[in-house]
Amino acid sequence: MLGRGGFIAATILLIVFGVLADVAPVRASSTVAGPYYDTKVLSAELVKASDALDQIAIDLPDDVSVRDVLLLALNIYYEARGEGVSGKAAVAHVTLNRMKDGRWPGTLTGVIFQPGQFSWTRKPGKIEDPEALKASVMVAAKALMGTLRDRTGGALYFHAARLGDPDWTQGLTRVAQIGAHTFYAD
Template identity: 40%
Template sequence: MLLQGAILCLALNIYHEARGEPELGQIAVGTVTMNRANWEVKEICPVVYAPKQFSWTNFKKRLDVKPSDSDPSWQRAQRLAHRIVHGELEDVTNGATYFHNHRVKPYWRKTFQRTMVIGNHTFYAAR
């Protein structure tokens, strides 16, 4: 049950943070989540739902209701989450633990080393 719950948390994070991104960008968001969790399955959900860490979890009414099973973006997010958790996909972010959409300029971005840009997201790791 822990494994399936962790995959669900990761899939929700990929879906809400990157569903409109190319597949590589979705994998990158998933691996940032895993990097924060130190690649430990039991830490995935606590990382996803930690206060003020991912934009979609900051809403008063969270969006953690499972999307429609017929939604292709949701199907892809689930598939990618499963592959990431099972070690089939590696970290494509060079160790990033943070990212942001290009539409925002978070205060913290200058305190980290930019590792890459994929789609509409910039990824960062500790210096």
């Protein structure tokens, strides 16, 4: 029988290799940078997210996996770590809205690691703000349990507001400004 530490380590290994198995490889001729595949860094970040989940007293229902909470939490952390709860929740909802939309993969792994979508998947990063990570884990769990209202108006896209109006937003409808991000729908 595995002890608590062994269970967590085994879970992290399954998550990392399960995540990478779910991601379609990018062809060498692709002009878009592929997903960030450094398993050592991803493992370390997932361990930190798992530790944050352990610190939060929350019971996940059977239909919400620890793997999904950790992946969504990392996406929230890297995309909105400086945001308050509403900004973090908005990023979570865009991720989940994409998962429900037929134009994106139907899994969190597929949505998060789709090439060119979330910059943190292409660049190494370190978790340097444990409190922001803990908040990201809490928001991820609540979003996956369906207890957070989607204040983005069903947005499928967002960018940092400081960027102005990037060319890719032409033809999209601006639906919300939440924290430091602007949100769009088709």
